[in-house]
Amino acid sequence: MEKIKLGSIYFEGRAVGPAADSHLARYFSLGDTVPGKELEWVKDGKTLVAACCACTCVSWETLSWLGYITGHPVRIDGKPYWCRSLTVGVTYKDKSEWDDLLGRFGPSNKLWHWKGCFFWGQEADPKNPGTRMMRGGTIAARSRLAAPAFSDDETTGFRPVLEELPPEPELTPALTGTTLKVYGPRGLVLDGQVVGFDDYDLVLRNPVNQLFGRENGWAVQREGEISISRKEIAWMEEKK
16 A cells, blocks of 8 residues: 655645645635645555545535536646545445445554544435435444535545546647637636637637636636636646
């Protein structure tokens, strides 16, 4: 088993230590490694799974809004990663990533730091509308609980998963007219045809997902074109 330290959690752009109370910020993100505030990960093949909750007091709804349930790119130390939550199953009969990890590496609290805080999984409980599944807690690593998706007390946390992404297309004049899918901060995504770019901005025409109004500085729309701040781009891919 290999454990590595990589990245830090940021509250409104300020690095904090692992398992910090997310009530202290309006939003959070994963970003570059800050010594003394690193996140620790268990390496499982090409996947990295957080050894503890990156932050606590966070609801499933907030994680979904930020894109961290099914996944959204983050950039850590210059590399792009797909950041998401684990699958955890709904019943004891369901297969899940969390149970597979416990089967391979064991349920030790010294490894996974599950005691004292549940973490959200991707799944909803079909028998209880409005609830989502959590694992861990206080009794055992395999414990599970269906809780309201809006719950954000000290017993709810975010255990992220990282998967390395392929290189982005290089911005050159040859990309003009190509359709790009551009991922920005806090779950935001834009699709559009490349009009042009410079050292600061990328300009797209005919945007499909116009989800830019929630973030100042992310993008500005003008007459059917959107100018995107390049420093806010988490990752982008060419749409075939």
